[in-house]
Amino acid sequence: MDINKILTADILDLIFEGRNKEYGAYDLRKTYKKRLIISVTSMLAICLLVFLGSVLAKYVVPEKQTQILVEDVSLADVKQDEKKPEPPPPPPPPKVEPPKVEITKFTPPKIVKDEEVKPDEKPPEQDKLDDTKIGTINQEGEKSDVIAPPVEQSTGQVEAPKAQVEDYDKEFKTVQIEAKFPGGSGAWTKYLERNLNSNVPVDNGAPPANYTVIVSFLVDKNGNISEVQALNDPGYGTKEEAVRVIKKGPAWTPAVQNGRNVIYRQKQSITFQVSEG
Template sequence: MFEKLNIFKSEWLEVVFEGRNKAYGAYELRKLGPKATNIALAIVAAVVAVFSATQVFNISLFPKSDAPQQEIAFTEEVTLEDLVEELPPEEEKPPVEELAPKIAESKPALDVVALPEIKPVPKEKAVETEVATVEEATDKKKLIGPTAMKGMKGGAVTTEGKWGTKDVAGAATGSTKGVEGGTGTGGADEIFTAVEVQPEPPGGMAAFRKWIADNYAYPSGAIDAGVKGTVQVSFVVERDGSLTDIKVARDLSYGTGQAAINMLKKAKKWSPGIQNGRPVRVAYTLPIRLDLTNM
């Protein structure tokens, strides 16, 4: 049955849609498909034939008009200029004159006062010291000059040497020479190393040495370690006679230097040093020799 079926005819379409809904669009499209194809091919062939005939037979589809064309002549020449916005010329700025720097003149903060020349105080001669025993030190008749106390039982403390310009072992010293080139006036806080009238402890230097021998607390650690030698302290005798700025210049450790500081803090006020008729601050150095020989 299907062997003699021609697919180019509508017979195959009937076979395909047998028992199906033929009112659906697919059946109509397939049925009209060959016809539509033939119509399209005919239209394409006709268009090709027309264009081919125009080329072969030189036929113009759009004939040109035979009316003469008039040329328009321009009698006035028009020139297009570039539209450039002209900027106003820049004004030349006058040159800046460089002014020479001026140095500000300031008035001195302090008025310079010419001080009168003060002649330096002449250097006093050093007073030699003789060593005295403890018994001699307790005898006021024999304490005329600076003495040394040696071999004190229970506390071997010795202040020996001279009170003057030289710093000898164990000496309590203070310079009597003025500052070279100084004015002799000095400020309120100036510390002098030499003055016209030296400061003096209550009762004189002999009493001060005895006071040191009686009040110096020999540290027990230093005694156990067998420490001996010279502890050197420095201090300032203020204008009211009090001792300030107490420092240890040479320490033997084991608390020996601190013991000297604690002792001097308990000292009574001295008579202040006098320079140009007024009390001034004076610096002193006090060596204290510790000896365990007679302990």
């Protein structure tokens, strides 16, 4: 290279002086800045397009908003399968009273003086005994050869009904004092709202609507929760989410019947509200 051109020559020309510039290394280094500018500009343009697209999508396609409603459910609110009433039993046949038979009271014979015999203790006449039956009382009726049944005389005493023994190990649906969550219903509602994932239906593609799950569970004598099961399934993962949160719930205050802790069936309604943003 001419000595006068060294001061104005590019450093690449000095490095590749006398070498094969057609090999490719020279061209790569020569166009490096141009390629760097193009790549950086392209990357910034793509990032800008993605950002603008996400901003516009919020205005064109609004996001779905979800909300959870927790409501108490009484046993009467849940419709069970209605049982057809059984037909009434047939009326009992009319009671037929047996015909009364004439009875003459038999008086055991005693040897006493005539003046000491009382009128009701006089023995019946022999001819009357031929036409009537002998018994323990005097009774008017038909003369018959059928032996009259003995007449029972009531003592006037009525036996009191036997007291039923309450089974306190069974499952109670109605009690004197219902099971309660520590802190009351307000604390139970806060527990559910804090632990339930309200985005479950949206994440599973649920359209805007209300999805209500009714969950049934037992509170035992110690207040522990068991047998958690959903009575319905609106879909989109709402049933599984409601059962999951109630299963891991803390212990309750048990229900009381006649002063004893009993097993109580509790029901809870949880509504997932999905609406357009």
